[in-house]
Amino acid sequence: MLDRLDKTLAGNHYPGRGVLWCRTGDGDLLGAYFLTGRSRASQARTLHRTPEGTLTVAPSEASAHDHLRHYVAARQSGHRLVFGNGEQVAAVADRLDSGEHPALALDGLDYEPDPPIFTPRLTVVADGRGSGPAWFGAARHSAGARAETNRLTLRVDGLEPGEGVLMTTYRSDGQEIATGDPFTEVRVDAGNRADLLTALWSALPAGLRIAAAVFSPGGLAEADIRQADGRQADPADGRRPTADGRAPEADHGEASPPAPHRSPARRQVAAKSSERAPPSAERVTRSRAKARATRSALPLRSAGLPLPQDEFPGSDGTRDGLVRHAAAPVPRVRAVPSRTAVAGDCFGALRPHARSGGALLARRPRREGSAGRGRVGASVRGPRRAADAVAARARVLAGQPISFGP
Numbered sequence: 001m002l003d004r005l006d007k008t009l010a011g012n013h014y015p016g017r018g019v020l021w022c023r024t025g026d027g028d029l030l031g032a033y034f035l036t037g038r039s040r041a042s043q044a045r046t047l048h049r050t051p052e053g054t055l056t057v058a059p060s061e062a063s064a065h066d067h068l069r070h071y072v073a074a075r076q077s078g079h080r081l082v083f084g085n086g087e088q089v090a091a092v093a094d095r096l097d098s099g100e101h102p103a104l105a106l107d108g109l110d111y112e113p114d115p116p117i118f119t120p121r122l123t124v125v126a127d128g129r130g131s132g133p134a135w136f137g138a139a140r141h142s143a144g145a146r147a148e149t150n151r152l153t154l155r156v157d158g159l160e161p162g163e164g165v166l167m168t169t170y171r172s173d174g175q176e177i178a179t180g181d182p183f184t185e186v187r188v189d190a191g192n193r194a195d196l197l198t199a200l201w202s203a204l205p206a207g208l209r210i211a212a213a214v215f216s217p218g219g220l221a222e223a224d225i226r227q228a229d230g231r232q233a234d235p236a237d238g239r240r241p242t243a244d245g246r247a248p249e250a251d252h253g254e255a256s257p258p259a260p261h262r263s264p265a266r267r268q269v270a271a272k273s274s275e276r277a278p279p280s281a282e283r284v285t286r287s288r289a290k291a292r293a294t295r296s297a298l299p300l301r302s303a304g305l306p307l308p309q310d311e312f313p314g315s316d317g318t319r320d321g322l323v324r325h326a327a328a329p330v331p332r333v334r335a336v337p338s339r340t341a342v343a344g345d346c347f348g349a350l351r352p353h354a355r356s357g358g359a360l361l362a363r364r365p366r367r368e369g370s371a372g373r374g375r376v377g378a379s380v381r382g383p384r385r386a387a388d389a390v391a392a393r394a395r396v397l398a399g400q401p402i403s404f405g406p
Contacts, residue, residue, distance in 0.1 A: 002187040005164060009203035014038070014172040015180070017085040019124050020200070021134045021156065022164025025191035029159065031126055032196065033073050033083050034212035036204055045069060046227060047211035053220055055083070055213055068112055068119075074213070074220055081217040084123035084137075085169060086112065092123055092137075102127075103153055106137030110149045120179055122167045128217025133157045138167060138182060152182055164188045197224050 005022075009015060020032040035057065037043055046060045055074035059066075067087055074083035077096040082089055088109050095105035102125040112119040118141035126134040136154040141147075156165050164187075168180035190196035197214045204212065215223035 002163070002185050005166065005186040005188050005190075006199050006203035008166065008184060008186050009200070012168065012171050012180075013174040013205060014170050014177055014208065015204070016119070016169035017122070018166060018168040018180075019084060019122050019136075020164055020166050020186075021124055021126055021136070021159075022186075022188045022196070023159040023161050024188060024193065024196055025161050027161055028193060028216060029126070029131070030193055030196060030214055030216050031074070031081060031083055031124060032200055032212065032214045033085075034200060034204060035210040036208040037210055038208060041066070041069065043210060043228075045210055047073065047213055047225055049221060049223060049225075055215070055220055055223060055225075057211075068114065074215060074223070076218060076220055079128045079132075079217070081126045081128055081215070081220070082123065083126075083215075084121065085119075086121050088121050088123055088139075092125065096125065102135040103155075106135060106153055107151060109137065109139040109151065111139050111141045117170075117177070117179065119169050120167075122169065124167075126217055131158065134165075136165065136167060136183060140179060140182070154183055162188050193224060197226060201226050 005020070009018075015034075015036055017036070018032075018034050020034075021029070022032070023029050033047075033055070035042075035045065035047065037045075041063070044060050044063065045057055047055060047057055050056050053076060054072050056071070057073050058070055071087040072090045072093075073085070074081065075089055075093045076082075077093040080096055080102065082093045082096065084092070091109075092105045096102065106123055106125065109121050109123070111121055120141070121137075121139040123137040124134060125137070126132070134156045136152075136156065138152040138154075140150045140152065142150055154165075159165075163185070166184045166186050167182075168184075170177055171180045172178070188196065188199075190199050193214050193216070197212060200214070201209065201212050209228050211225065211227050213223050213225045
């Protein structure tokens with residue numbers, strides 16, 4: 001016993017996109033295609049005829065082309081009609097034009113690259129000569145972890161009036177969503193194409209339907225189309241439905257994590273935070289300067305030396321103020337407890353361009369009677385050179401020239 005078409009669709013809370021091949025009560029063999037969607041981008045689409053004699057799913061407002069949402073949905077290829085839920089329709093029609101058999105033309109297709117749902121690609125090739133056969137093709141992802149495509153090819157012959165075969169991309173009970181069944185045989189009570197379109201449209205979820213069309217082989221130019229005109233779309237986009245079915249979902253199945261649940265109090269705090277103006281460029285600059293100045297002053301403070309005259313934002317503990325420290329003479333360090341400690345402090349005090357390969361650079365005073373300004377040593381040897389390095393750092397910060405020599 002076959003279930004009625006309207007009952008089958010009404011029991012599916014989110015069918016996604018679907019293809020139908022059936023024979024109505026008046027004996028006509030007809031194809032049908034429909035779209036439903038939850039997101040704003042999915043709802044902002046139309047199904048219309050083109051001058052080239054195709055049915056095309058296109059954006060209803062200015063937007064960039066999305067190859068998963070915008071495509072040729074139906075096209076004639078000789079005496080065969082091709083229709084489906086994506087850009088594979090044009091590829092299959094091209095193969096048929098080149099002389100391939102329908103079963104071969106449907107081979108090699110893959111599911112849509114939209115994890116985690118991996119929307120199936122559904123395609124129908126219907127022979128328009130009398131009671132010719134129809135081939136259904138479905139490229140589906142495995143129910144397991146395997147990435148290889150499961151390809152289903154179904155040939156349907158000899159439909160009696162009131163019989164049809166339906167494929168949908170999704171099925172949902174209102175709690176969970178999954179890819180649709182491979183195919184479903186249905187009973188069609190419509191007596192003609194107008195009744196079929198009415199029954200199909202009425203069975204789709206009222207808040208999700210976008211467009212539906214009914215057509216016959218060789219008659220795409222006279223296709224009957226119904227659109228969801230004037231419907232207010234959900235502003236959120238690109239999210240999968242949650243367990244209660246309320247989260248918006250992209251029609252092409254692209255998955256995004258659902259919005260985190262927040263209590264009313266947390267939502268109010270988040271709303272206030274989003275309204276705050278971003279920090280000014282001046283404040284960001286001063287904050288970075290404060291951090292650099294604090295890092296630069298640490299080695300001098302650890303050596304017990306006064307800070308030279310310089311501007312350190314907030315170094316006196318204030319929040320945003322600029323404090324100018326008085327210049328003070330830098331005394332000679334006559335003794336230090338540890339050469340390693342002094343070398344470490346001096347290395348941290350030097351600016352980055354004065355460091356090389358992780359070693360502290362200090363100029364060795366030239367020997368008596370030698371020419372030049374002395375050569376560079378790779379380490380600190382003794383308290384005098386350590387004090388010279390600290391003094392050089394202090395002079396750099398104070399903007400004073402540095403000279404080396406005896």
